[in-house]
Amino acid sequence: MSYFRSLSAALLSAVLTFSVVTASGCGTKAVGVDECRDIERARCRAGDPCGIIEDVAACERYYRDHCLHGLATKPPSGAVVDACVQVIEKAGRCASADPEALLGECDEEVSAEYWTVKTACDVVAHPELTTECAFLTDTPPETGTGGQGGQGASESAGGETSQGGAASE
Numbered sequence: 001m002s003y004f005r006s007l008s009a010a011l012l013s014a015v016l017t018f019s020v021v022t023a024s025g026c027g028t029k030a031v032g033v034d035e036c037r038d039i040e041r042a043r044c045r046a047g048d049p050c051g052i053i054e055d056v057a058a059c060e061r062y063y064r065d066h067c068l069h070g071l072a073t074k075p076p077s078g079a080v081v082d083a084c085v086q087v088i089e090k091a092g093r094c095a096s097a098d099p100e101a102l103l104g105e106c107d108e109e110v111s112a113e114y115w116t117v118k119t120a121c122d123v124v125a126h127p128e129l130t131t132e133c134a135f136l137t138d139t140p141p142e143t144g145t146g147g148q149g150g151q152g153a154s155e156s157a158g159g160e161t162s163q164g165g166a167a168s169e
Contacts, residue, residue: 032075036067039136042085043124046092050099050121076135084133087111091123 040063047053075081087110094106101120103110110123111130117123127133 030068030070032071032073033067035075035078035081036069036071037064038081038085039088039127039133040067042088042092043127046088046095046124049092049096050124052121052125071136073135073138080132080135084127084130084135087130087132088124088127091120091127094120095124 041060044053044056044059044063047059048056053059090106090108090110093108094101094103094110097107098105099119099121102118103114103120103123106120110120111132113131114123115129117126117129123130128136
């Protein structure tokens with residue numbers, strides 16, 4: 001009888017331990033999985049005429065699974081994601097006509113505002129550099145505002161020179 005009790009206690013202990021361990025490690029807490037998939041699907045398709053993607057179907061399969069991690073940032077509303085996807089799709093359509101096309105040469109306006117990207121393929125490769133997709137990065141690009149004028153080299157560095165030493169006066 002004691003053998004039966006020992007075996008029962010051991011099995012119960014094993015089941016409880018297994019339950020606690022598996023229950024605590026199952027959730028990914030991923031956010032924006034569907035949004036990630038929509039964006040990456042658009043990038044896969046738009047990347048083909050740019051020469052960024054060689055196998056669109058393989059790219060889509062890869063990001064279907066990769067996006068299980070979700071977005072790195074908090075997902076925005078559906079309308080914002082749709083606007084981002086549309087920018088990528090417009091860039092892809094422009095690139096299908098001419099992969100070297102500058103954004104100003106596209107038949108339809110690709111983005112309302114963009115930073116440092118010059119061609120439609122640049123937008124496909126780096127959509128976060130457009131206003132519509134800026135949510136893809138934690139820190140949006142600088143808008144190009146000027147710095148503080150009128151400061152000398154020693155004033156702007158807090159009394160130090162650009163070589164890191166104290167300014168001599």
